[in-house]
Amino acid sequence: MAEYHCPGCGYTYDESTGDDHEGYPPGMLFNDLPDDFVCPACSVRYKEDFVSGKLDESGSSDEITS
């Protein structure tokens, strides 16, 4: 299971937990989300804007730049 992060607001979609509030059950893969998925938190970032990977505690990641 992977995590995907919104580059705009920091929202995290975790495939292992899904997002029940948005109607995505635990285990639902990010790739299986609807193509018109937008970030539930900021509503301005689309699926293709999300970046994959876990954030480490130092906050640094090659895939996350701010």
Ligand SMILES: [Zn+2]
């Ligand atoms: Zn967002």
